[in-house]
Amino acid sequence: MAIPKAELHIHIEGTLEPELAFHLADRNGITLPHTDVHALRDAYSFTDLQSFLNLYYELMDVLRTEADFHDLAEAYLTRAAAQGVRHAEIFFDPQAHTGRGVSLDTVINGLASALDTSLERHNISTSLILCFLRDRPATEAMDTLMAARPHLERISAVGLDSAEVGNPPEKFTEVFAAAAELGLRRVAHAGEEGPASYIWQALNLLGAERIDHGIRCLEDPELVSHLAATQVPLTVCPFSNVRLRAVATLADHPLPALMEAGLLVTVNSDDPSYFGGYVHDNYRGLQEHLGLDTEQLRTLARNSFTASFLPPERRRALLAEVDAYTF
Ligand code: HPA
Numbered sequence: 001m002a003i004p005k006a007e008l009h010i011h012i013e014g015t016l017e018p019e020l021a022f023h024l025a026d027r028n029g030i031t032l033p034h035t036d037v038h039a040l041r042d043a044y045s046f047t048d049l050q051s052f053l054n055l056y057y058e059l060m061d062v063l064r065t066e067a068d069f070h071d072l073a074e075a076y077l078t079r080a081a082a083q084g085v086r087h088a089e090i091f092f093d094p095q096a097h098t099g100r101g102v103s104l105d106t107v108i109n110g111l112a113s114a115l116d117t118s119l120e121r122h123n124i125s126t127s128l129i130l131c132f133l134r135d136r137p138a139t140e141a142m143d144t145l146m147a148a149r150p151h152l153e154r155i156s157a158v159g160l161d162s163a164e165v166g167n168p169p170e171k172f173t174e175v176f177a178a179a180a181e182l183g184l185r186r187v188a189h190a191g192e193e194g195p196a197s198y199i200w201q202a203l204n205l206l207g208a209e210r211i212d213h214g215i216r217c218l219e220d221p222e223l224v225s226h227l228a229a230t231q232v233p234l235t236v237c238p239f240s241n242v243r244l245r246a247v248a249t250l251a252d253h254p255l256p257a258l259m260e261a262g263l264l265v266t267v268n269s270d271d272p273s274y275f276g277g278y279v280h281d282n283y284r285g286l287q288e289h290l291g292l293d294t295e296q297l298r299t300l301a302r303n304s305f306t307a308s309f310l311p312p313e314r315r316r317a318l319l320a321e322v323d324a325y326t327f
């Protein structure tokens, strides 16, 4: 069994495997513009974040009903359990669905119907992180937050994703303040393709408690010192960074440099269906291509629970499981 870990950077829509996409397309009477699963997988060759997002938004059109969102989440949980995941804080993109006529209730109720039985069925605790699409207007994000109010007991935090460059965190200052008022935690994608200044903005203007990706912090030594001192976690996604060409190869990935600088680094899969592997596959990739040893993998697993929004008791119990794990 893979080492116990939390997954803190996983977009549920990014777990849509080609086989399930075709199955749901069939069920909903939709014709996909790809001949079969092989042709679809062949389309998974990206040059940057936007080239991925184009396919990501196109393919999620097969998600129409509560049952579709249930099946999507259930398929992820099944795979995650096999990868040692014991806790998952799961991003979802409401605007990507409401914008094409699927209601927020359909999305959340469908996902929740799978998450509600996750602890018994898969031994995985879960929560949802509502992400705002940063390439859409801030007013739309605010409307989305307000519409989500009846569902807040299922939602632990808000996040910020989609096309980063040209959509700085400062655009969402008011929305994140409103989310904090509602008692939600705050995270944000920053420093994936965007500059280090976006990470500063996420921290200082949005009150982000974790930075998703954040790898470009290394371009600003003062920021690295700040992240080390404050232990604001980074949710790093190595396979994603290679597939979206933020990093040339896994062997060139800056994760060891981030760890050596004393940052609270976690490893995650981002959009595993699109990027070639789930979270433990990422751990194994680091072992193989960057020579991480088993104690470094244990540190990463520990960090994943430390960086989570888990209540203290379950966090302690899961940390003890990591410490007791034998490779
Ligand atoms: O890696 C990502 N970055 C930004 N937006 C996203 N939406 C899904 N995955 C991503």
Ligand SMILES: [Zn+2]
Pocket: 009, 011, 161, 189, 212, 270
């Ligand atoms: Zn992401």
